[in-house]
Amino acid sequence: MYTYVAYGLGIRSVLPLPELIAVAEAETDVVIRLGKVGRPRPETDHTSGYYHMIAAEAYFFWRGVGAFLVRSGKEITIEPTPGVEEQEIRIALLGMVLAAALQQRGFLALHASAVAMNGDAVAFLGSKGSGKSTMAAALYARGHGLVADDLVVLDVSGTGRPIVHPGFPQLKLFPKAAAASLGDDPEALPRLTPGYEKRARRAPDRFSLRPVPLKRMYMLGKGSAPEIAPMQVHEVIATLIGQSYVARVFKQTLKGEAASSHFRQCANLANRVPLHSLKRPASLAALPEIAHMVEEDLASGQSA
Secondary structure, three states, X not given: OEEEEEOOEEEEEOOOOOOOEEOOOOOOOEEEEEOXXXXXXXXXXXXXXXXXEEOOEEEEEEOOOEEEEEEOOOEEEXXXXXXXXXXXXXXXXXXXXXXXHHHHOOOEEEOEEEEEEOOEXXXXXXXXXXXXXXXXXXXXXXXXXXXXXXXXXXXXXXXOOOEEEOOOOEEEEOHHHHHHHHOOXXXXXXXXXXXXXXXXXXXXXXXXXXXXXXXXXXEEEEOOOOEEEEOOHHHHHHHHHHHEHHHHOOHHHOOHHHHHHHHHHHHHHHHHOOEEEEEEOOOHHHHHHHHHHHHHHHHHHHHO
């Protein structure tokens, strides 16, 4: 078994997971093993993914990849499709499957990216393709640390500022975004999976395993010119619910007390951390200006 840490959890896995940070030992919170999931496979073609969830169990299936069963946020069983590349398994495992385990453990998981700036975490939210990873990469290039990409996991249970648990030191970037934000040669970066355009860009420098308090969030959107503006609390709650993994992917679990609990988590976060809208033109050439705007916005908030 291999031992890793990610999102504040100690992970023991029968599969090597090179994206994660390996450690000699850690308290075991999640065990990943191979085996039969014991669930019937869907008859229709679910190339893009099929899942079924209840409170303490989540079942996933991707044709050509395999089946995954998550139980109580503690066990993940993988039944791979014969001949599938491990890289394909890891894409699913470290995305939706792990997000389900974190949700089962009571964390708030956002579809977002986050960086560490002067000891605080800053998160970027937005729809698919809005540039969350690109913004994180641009700030990483300016000397800030990566906290998480694509999946931001928060503990909002305390009375102080919500805490972001670091994910793993990798960015998922389209070739042009990798070149514009980091100056990378995209052809030198590995594809996330064969035939997929996005590249895997390791970012081990300035990556900390320690939890980071969340200072601010930005909702990304399009605009003719760069602009940052605060959002009202009622807008923030609705935005956070919409950008959470449970609402975007696992809607079938939002019933009864689970729905109430999720609303309380989002409301708690909305009342404790400001969310600003960040509108900018689609041009990648504007990235340095926008990154500088974020730095100045945070600095002005600090001085205030």
